[in-house]
Each structure stands twice: as C-alpha cells, then as structure tokens.
Amino acid sequence: MTTKVEDKLFLDRFKVNEEAHIKIIDQGLCNTRCEEEPCLYFCPANVYRREKDRIVVAYEGCLECGSCRIGCPNLNIEWRYPVGGYGIAHKFG
Amino acid sequence: MNEEFDVAVVGAGPAGASAAHVLAAGGVKTILLERGESAGAKNISGGVLYGHDLAQIVPDFAGKSCPYERNIVESRLWFLSKEGGFSTSYRDKVFYERRSLNAFTVGRAKFDRWFAGQASQQGALLVPATVVTDFIRDGSGRVTGVKTDRPDGDVSARVVLLADGINSALAAKTGFRPEPKPVDVALAVKEVIGLPEEVINDRFNVESGQGVTIEIIGEVTGGMDGIAVIYTNKNSLSLCIGANLSDFTKNRIKPYEMLDEFKAHPMVAPLIKGGVPKEYMAHWIAEGGYDAIPKLTGDGWLIAGDSGMLFNALHREGSNMAMTSGRFAAEAVMEAFKKGDFTRRGLEGYQSRLEGSYIMKDMKKYRRFGPFRLHHHELFTSLPALAAHGAREMLTVDGVPKKEKQGAIWRKIRREFSPLEMLEILWDGMRSVR
Numbered sequence: 001m002t003t004k005v006e007d008k009l010f011l012d013r014f015k016v017n018e019e020a021h022i023k024i025i026d027q028g029l030c031n032t033r034c035e036e037e038p039c040l041y042f043c044p045a046n047v048y049r050r051e052k053d054r055i056v057v058a059y060e061g062c063l064e065c066g067s068c069r070i071g072c073p074n075l076n077i078e079w080r081y082p083v084g085g086y087g088i089a090h091k092f093g
Numbered sequence: 094m095n096e097e098f099d100v101a102v103v104g105a106g107p108a109g110a111s112a113a114h115v116l117a118a119g120g121v122k123t124i125l126l127e128r129g130e131s132a133g134a135k136n137i138s139g140g141v142l143y144g145h146d147l148a149q150i151v152p153d154f155a156g157k158s159c160p161y162e163r164n165i166v167e168s169r170l171w172f173l174s175k176e177g178g179f180s181t182s183y184r185d186k187v188f189y190e191r192r193s194l195n196a197f198t199v200g201r202a203k204f205d206r207w208f209a210g211q212a213s214q215q216g217a218l219l220v221p222a223t224v225v226t227d228f229i230r231d232g233s234g235r236v237t238g239v240k241t242d243r244p245d246g247d248v249s250a251r252v253v254l255l256a257d258g259i260n261s262a263l264a265a266k267t268g269f270r271p272e273p274k275p276v277d278v279a280l281a282v283k284e285v286i287g288l289p290e291e292v293i294n295d296r297f298n299v300e301s302g303q304g305v306t307i308e309i310i311g312e313v314t315g316g317m318d319g320i321a322v323i324y325t326n327k328n329s330l331s332l333c334i335g336a337n338l339s340d341f342t343k344n345r346i347k348p349y350e351m352l353d354e355f356k357a358h359p360m361v362a363p364l365i366k367g368g369v370p371k372e373y374m375a376h377w378i379a380e381g382g383y384d385a386i387p388k389l390t391g392d393g394w395l396i397a398g399d400s401g402m403l404f405n406a407l408h409r410e411g412s413n414m415a416m417t418s419g420r421f422a423a424e425a426v427m428e429a430f431k432k433g434d435f436t437r438r439g440l441e442g443y444q445s446r447l448e449g450s451y452i453m454k455d456m457k458k459y460r461r462f463g464p465f466r467l468h469h470h471e472l473f474t475s476l477p478a479l480a481a482h483g484a485r486e487m488l489t490v491d492g493v494p495k496k497e498k499q500g501a502i503w504r505k506i507r508r509e510f511s512p513l514e515m516l517e518i519l520w521d522g523m524r525s526v527r
Contacts, residue, residue, distance in 0.1 A: 005349040008373035042341035044348040044375035063375040066260035085222030089134040093201030
C-alpha cells in the first residue's frame with residue numbers, strides 16, 4: 001500500500017491551471033505571528049511546505065477541501081475555486 | 094451567456110440537481126451551473142445514499158440506470174483499539190427483498206453526473222466548467238442573478254438557489270453564509286481501493302449486488318474527534334477517515350498518515366489485502382449541527398444542502414437532506430412564481446417545508462450531539478482503550494480467576510474516571526441525542 005502522499009496524489013486526475021488559486025496573503029505574518037504553522041500538517045495534499053523564509057504553495061495538487069482557508073490561525077490564506085473545469089476531477093468520488 | 098432564466102442553481106450536486114429536476118419538470122426555465130468539468134467531478138461522500146429521498150424526485154431510479162454500486166444489507170459498527178476491536182453488526186433479509194433500495198453505495202462522480210443528467214432530461218440547462226463568482230443584486234439588495242468566470246457570463250434569474258456544497262467559497266465571499274469555524278467541519282480523507290468483485294463478496298460474506306457498511310469509532314483517529322468508515326462498492330472499497338478540523342489544527346497528525354495507519358490496522362488490513370489504490374480525495378463534512386445553519390432564504394435567494402449545513406453527523410445522512418432540501422426549495426420557488434413574490438416572504442414555503450420534515454426535526458434532535466463529542470474526547474481516547482483492555486483480559490485464558498480479572502478491570506476504570514464523571518458522560522450523551 002502507498003505511504004507517501006505524493007503517491008496518493010498520483011492516483012488523481014488534475015487539470016492544472018497556470019494561475020494559482022491559493023495565495024499566502026502576507027508571508028511575513030507566517031514568519032512572525034505563526035509558531036504552530038498547522039497548514040504544514042493538516043493539509044491532506046501537503047500543499048504547504050516551509051522553505052527557509054517563506055511558505056511555498058504547491059497549489060497544483062490541491063484537493064479543494066477548503067481546510068486551509070479557515071484552519072489558518074491568522075486567516076492568511078486566500079483560497080478561490082480554480083477556474084471552471086480546472087483543478088481536481090474525480091473519477092470515482 | 095447573458096440570458097434570462099427563471100432560476101439559476103449554483104452547484105450540480107444532489108441538492109442542486111434535485112431542485113433543477115423538480116423546477117424543470119414544473120416548466121420553470123432553469124440553469125444549473127457547475128464548476129467541475131462535469132457534474133460530480135468535485136464531489137465526494139463516504140458513498141452511501143438513500144432510496145427514499147431519491148425516489149421522491151426520480152421514481153424507479155434503479156430502472157433508469159442509476160449507477161449504484163451495492164444494495165446495503167448489513168451495517169457493522171466497530172469500536173477499535175490500537176491492536177484490535179469490538180465488532181457488532183445487523184443484517185436483515187428485508188433489505189434485499191425490498192423492491193426499492195433503502196441504502197446503497199455510489200461513487201459520486203458517476204452518480205452525480207447521472208442525477209444532473211436526469212435534470213437535463215427534464216429540460217434544465219446544465220452548464221459545467223463554470224464558476225459562479227458573485228451575485229448580481231438590484232438597488233434594493235435583492236439577488237437578481239449570478240456572475241460567472243465565463244466571458245460575458247452574467248446570468249439573470251428571478252431566483253438564485255445556492256447549492257454549492259460545504260466548501261462554499263462563494264457563500265464566504267458574498268456573506269450569504271458565514272465561513273464555518275474549524276469546529277463546525279470535519280476534514281475527511283478517502284481512498285478507493287480496487288478489489289475483484291468475488292473477493293469483496295467473500296470477505297464481506299455477501300452475494301453480488303449486496304453490500305456492507307462499517308462505521309468505526311475508536312483510537313484510529315489518534316484521540317481526535319472523528320470516525321472512519323469502510324463501504325463496499327461493486328469492485329472496490331471506500332475507506333474514509335476524518336476528524337474535526339479544530340482537532341487537526343491542534344494536533345500534528347497528518348490526514349494521509351492517519352489513513353495509512355488505519356489501512357494497516359489488524360481489523361482493516363485483511364479486508365483490503367491485495368487491493369489496488371484507485372483514487373485519493375479529501376472533503377469537509379458539515380458538523381456544526383442545528384446551531385450552524387445559516388439563514389436559508391432571502392430576497393431572491395435560497396440555500397440548500399451542505400452549503401446550508403444540513404447534515405446529520407450521527408446517522409451519516411447528508412446527501413438525502415441535500416436532495417430533499419433541494420426539492421423543497423424548488424417547490425417553494427414554484428409557489429413564489431404563483432404569488433409573483435420572490436422576496437423572503439414569497440419564498441417562506443421553503444422554511445416551513447424544512448420545519449415540517451425530518452430534516453429540521455432531526456437537526457434539532459441532535460443539536461447537542463456535536464458539543465457533546467467535542468467536550469468528551471474520552472470517547473475517542475480512554476473509553477475505547479478501556480473497553481479493549483477489559484475485553485482482552487476477560488478473553489485471555491491464563492489461570493487467573495475471572496473475579497480477580499473483573500476487580501482489576503474496575504480498578505483501572507476507576508483510576509481513569511470517577512463515578513461522577515462516568516455518570517456525567519452517560520447523562521450528557523443521552524441528552525445529546527434525545
């Protein structure tokens with residue numbers, strides 16, 4: 001059975017748009033006001049990764065659950081729907 | 094598009110498709126807007142649907158090639174510890190002899206596409222791959238249509254029905270529904286695991302076409318307020334595990350690691366052995382209960398289904414409430430047309446239908462159930478562990494007299510809970526589902 005989340009995401013079908021639908025509003029806030037950084041843990045697609053002085057957002061693999069939008073303690077994540085027809089497309093659901 | 098419709102429905106899930114079906118069948122000019130490349134492309138549920146609510150909209154749905162997987166004839170309930178667990182189950186011949194299906198499993202990508210197709214056949218215009226970005230309002234604030242992300246994508250409508258699911262970014266943006274608090278939703282992940290039909294039949298002790306659901310509570314959620322499920326499909330199994338989002342933000346538990354640990358559990362591993370992972374998904378479940386339900390009607394608009402937080406977490410009922418609330422909304426809109434009044438007052442038939450049905454009655458009955466679980470995390474931590482400990486001790490044959498074992502078990506329980514605390518859990522638990 002798979003263990004890495006990358007392998008799990010590989011099972012899914014994504015139609016990736018060039019334009020990101022997720023944005024960190026203020027990177028500075030993540031550095032100064034967020035010790036726990038829960039987005040690095042609860043995101044089921046592991047979209048968020050810390051790289052030294054910034055949070056990197058791999059929006060391409062987003063499963064569109066919406067958790068980061070309300071789970072970020074500083075509400076510092078802007079999350080929109082991907083453009084119509086883009087993003088994840090479930091085969092089974 | 095720039096066209097005029099009587100009703101614009103946002104979201105082609107069970108709520109939106111059933112509303113569009115009823116409206117179109119009643120001769121109402123309806124547009125059904127869906128952000129996925131097809132209806133169902135963005136949708137997930139554990140996978141159980143109920144025939145009763147569906148048959149109110151599409152009678153004889155099974156005869157109309159509804160893509161269902163298995164007819165649920167047995168429901169199991171598991172209480173898991175780390176190493177094992179209790180299992181109870183109920184099977185009834187009545188469930189396979191009934192002419193119409195009671196509960197059945199589906200893959201929502203296929204089912205929702207079929208269901209929205211039924212609405213199209215009635216005459217609703219289904220427009221996929223289109224995101225509704227905002228509402229159009231007149232000077233008095235009344236909703237008179239929607240804006241979409243298509244070029245010239247404004248759609249005028251006399252009424253807008255919001256049915257875009259629990260993760261309604263539109264409702265959040267427009268303020269139609271306040272953003273849920275993390276405590277109001279569960280985050281669940283799901284994996285579909287392919288297995289030959291015969292293997293599933295053997296492992297679950299069923300015939301082809303018959304299926305089993307397993308609802309699971311216990312230590313598999315790492316002490317968080319959550320559950321797991323295993324549902325049988327024709328030639329795959331749906332495995333879901335989730336927990337309250339507020340618990341996820343506090344604990345450093347990764348959902349996909351929790352899912353893998355669940356798959357490795359000794360009660361689960363034998364059921365999925367040799368299976369091939371097919372798809373991995375994540376979704377919210379509305380857990381806020383009655384007190385999280387927003388205002389469901391306004392001037393020129395209504396909200397149905399998950400975006401209205403209509404979900405019964407105790408009985409895993411959501412898609413049925415979505416379908417029936419969508420149908421009620423459609424009926425209320427048709428009344429409003431007769432009256433020529435699309436204000437909140439004109440649409441009040443929606444609220445009264447909801448209040449008179451099982452939907453609001455059940456939502457009210459379980460109003461305290463969410464807070465009960467959140468205040469009593471021992472349901473997911475010490476209680477299953479103690480139950481498992483007791484069972485293991487009594488079942489281990491090692492020469493120790495049973496009376497001695499029983500005494501030791503009680504002492505262990507007493508160290509964890511005072512009699513007063515035990516009474517409190519019982520009392521709160523009973524009150525929460527009264």
